[in-house]
Amino acid sequence: MSADSAEARKTEHIPEWKQEEIASLVSMIEDYESVGVVNIAGIPSRQLQSMRADLHGDAELRVSRNTLMVRALEQVDEGFEDLVEHIEGQVGLIGTNANPFGLYKQLEASKTPAPINAGEIAPNDIVIPEGDTGVDPGPFVGELQQVGANARIDGGSIKVMEDSTVLSAGEEVSTQLANVLSELGIEPKEVGLDLRSVFADGVLFDPEDLAIDVDEYRADIEAAVAGARNLSVNAVYPTAQTAGTLLAKASGEAKALGLHAAIESPDLVDDLVARADSQMRALAAVIDDDEALPEELRGVEQVAESETTADDSEEEEQTDDHEAEADDATDDDEDDDGGDALGAMFG
Secondary structure, three states, rough: OOOOHHHHHHHHHHHHHHHHHHHHHHHHHHOEEEEEEEEOOOOOOOHHHHHHHHHHOOOEEEEOOHHHHOOOOHHHOOOHHHHHHOOOOOEEEEEEOOOHHHHHHHHHOEEEEEOOOOOOEOOOOEEOEEEEEEOOOOHHHHHHOOOOOOOEEEEEEEEEOEEEEEEEOOOEEEHHHHHHHHHOOOOOOOEEEEEEEEEEOEEEHHHHHHHOOHHHHHHHHHHHHHHHHHHHOOOOOOOOOOOOHHHHHHHHHHHHHHHHOOOOOOOOOHHHHHHHHHHHHHHOOOOOOOEEEEEEEHHOOOHHHHHHHHHHHHHHHHHHHHHHHHHHHHHHHHHOOOOOOHHHOHH
């Protein structure tokens, strides 16, 4: 028997309603750029419906039999079959045209605190915080102590004297602890859609790949942009982003050289005259005989000293000013270009 005949025979044994469900799932998978598997265990039906409604317009959540979701993923192929290993337990398929980072961020933001029931496994350490419980003195203080909280009656109410870890992550919640947490209004778990994996653009992303600090990532990119720009400027490598800064730097250096060499140029004449005037006043300041000086240069000692200092540092200041302008230009470009594309990446 040929492979095609075997496949046809296999298909014939699938009830029609299952074939229709598989076809619907295949259509859903092919309609979206990103498709993932989400864990829905422990989510009440009403809350799950609410989550599906919240996702409307951004993503589509489909819940079906695991075997049918597996068949649909394998039928589409093209890499989507890699999601099959995550089809286990109570799961659903989620499709979106948003990028995986945006999807993960949206699902995490939609999670809400919820009470934990007896028999459940603690997702993290459960801590009863220090403070007044607001419960009147009575048997409840003993219940707190039995679950491991440092509690006692103080000032007419039951108080927890310090933060008390009453259960470690991975341990099972007892009936007594569940009752204590309920009485205190402590909701130690989050309820929401846990993204197990998502396939997009030919890449399979795990949650740890998507759980990044967007602000830190943005800062890293901006730092890289600034470093690349500084390297380009220091290496005198012109680009569209650095050409203006390089021209400004060259102009400043040319002017400093012209002033130092006293080159007569229409662009430098005012600065050269000012420099000559400053030098003349500095020379006049060291001549003790006022009769030897023109009237306008007598008694200019104080002014001359100040202007001489300014003249001596003129070229250095121009260089510093130029470098500051280059730095400002770098900062401006960073603000303009450093993270404009990140919004699309992270949703």
